[in-house]
Amino acid sequence: MSILELRKLWGNRPLIAAAVGVLIQDETGRVLLQRRGDDGLWGEPGGALEPGEDFLAGARRELLEETGLVCPDLTLLPLPDGLQSGPELFHRYPNGHEIYIVGMRAHGTLPASALEQAQPDDSGETLELRWFALNDLPPLSNNANRQSLSVLRARLGLPPLPLEPTPPAPPVGNHLMALRNRVGPRPLFAPGANVLVTDGRDRLLLLRHGGTGKWTVPGGSLEPGESFEDCARRELLEETGLRAEALEPLQMFAGPRHRFTYPHGDVVDNVSVLYRAHDVTGPLTPQAGEVLEVGWFGADELPAEEELSGTLIVDNLRVWKGGQGT
Structure with missing residues (x-):
């Protein structure tokens, strides 16, 4: 089931979202960011996987949907830099939905001029696309973006971006079983x-x-x-x-x-x-x-x-x- 289908049965309570973030850099090392339609802040393209989808396929799909671009050299970052998970990756959307983001990061390169051909889909997820220097970033949407961009900043010797505080993680239970009781x-x-x-x-x-x-x-x-x-x-x-x-x-x-x-x-x-x-x-x-x-x-x-x-x-x-x- 997709995360949107689960929401109809689970409400706003936290879900674990298997997701991929897409880090695209130009020839000068700038990173491509989107201004998001839900909160007006900036972040890397990316999103939740579709059922049965692997991370690289998800990265290609999300990049195309949110930017209209195709990146020929897109690959998953090696472990551990490619992994994302943990309590700091909690996010509450403006509509109240709560998630913990887990998954992978993908990386690729495109010339700066590629932005001239960018054409996001009509979903409203992307309000604007722009290249940013890693030492001059805009207000970011959530900790997943801050962590991803810190991976790139570390390559330049830049310090990691500070993370926003998040609520304590729920006690360990049996999350998958609780979902099963709702979805069969x-x-x-x-x-x-x-x-x-x-x-x-x-x-x-x-x-x-x-x-x-x-x-x-x-x-x-x-x-x-x-x-x-x-x-x-x-x-x-x-x-x-x-x-x-x-x-x-x-x-x-x-x-x-x-x-x-x-x-x-x-x-x-x-x-x-x-x-x-x-x-x-x-x-x-x-x-x-x-x-x-x-x-x-x-x-x-x-x-x-x-x-x-x-x-x-x-x-x-x-x-x-x-x-x-x-």
């Missing part, structure tokens, strides 16, 4: 994080999940206001009793390949960051009811693909196998 089995975005944990013999920890009966890695869904890394830490502790001194982000997974249907019929569009755990401590204590079995697997001992919990886990394990010996 229809597809929902499920932003979250998974964790690769290995032992001293370079074997990977896998869990057999109680809900699917399939093998998976530790991980789960974000709660409102939670960062991807905080989600990874929480899920690792809840499902295994283990703690990681450091978590290294490896890759973001999203798009139609990572739609998953549970045995009972619920459908999710996974938007998941894969982390590698370093300096893991604690006794391995599987979560009762959630985890049926645990196992340590070498690269040539992994379960068959049909025994894994969907294409997200298949691709997680491919990343792990591809990194063996590095």
Whole structure:
């Protein structure tokens, strides 16, 4: 379901919005910003993903809709600069809708003259487009824009932009389940994080999940206001009793390949960051009811693909196998 469809059932209460921001720079390093139709302030082009859409496709679509421009070299920023999540990315729109923005940033270049061909759509989202120097920015719409532009400012040795205060994040509950109770089995975005944990013999920890009966890695869904890394830490502790001194982000997974249907019929569009755990401590204590079995697997001992919990886990394990010996 799109976020606008969810609003009809959820009201103004906070939702987690899987979104992409688009950072376009010209030949002098200036950044392209839009003056927004909702609050009259400035920000990067971008917006929420459509169901089944990956981040790069979403970035291209949002750029075209909000500027009328196509950027041939548009790519996603590498992790961690490309990631956006956390309690500071709360935003309340003028109409009262509340969101926590999570997702990715894309970056590309266009000549300054491209602005002469800009033609935003007729939605009213874009009032004006203009190039700005990174050391001379206009009033910005929200913290997501401030953080994104701070990524670019850091490349020039400029300090990060100060963030506006935000309310405390809600207590951890089960946000996805609460949404399910309203929407039934229809597809929902499920932003979250998974964790690769290995032992001293370079074997990977896998869990057999109680809900699917399939093998998976530790991980789960974000709660409102939670960062991807905080989600990874929480899920690792809840499902295994283990703690990681450091978590290294490896890759973001999203798009139609990572739609998953549970045995009972619920459908999710996974938007998941894969982390590698370093300096893991604690006794391995599987979560009762959630985890049926645990196992340590070498690269040539992994379960068959049909025994894994969907294409997200298949691709997680491919990343792990591809990194063996590095």
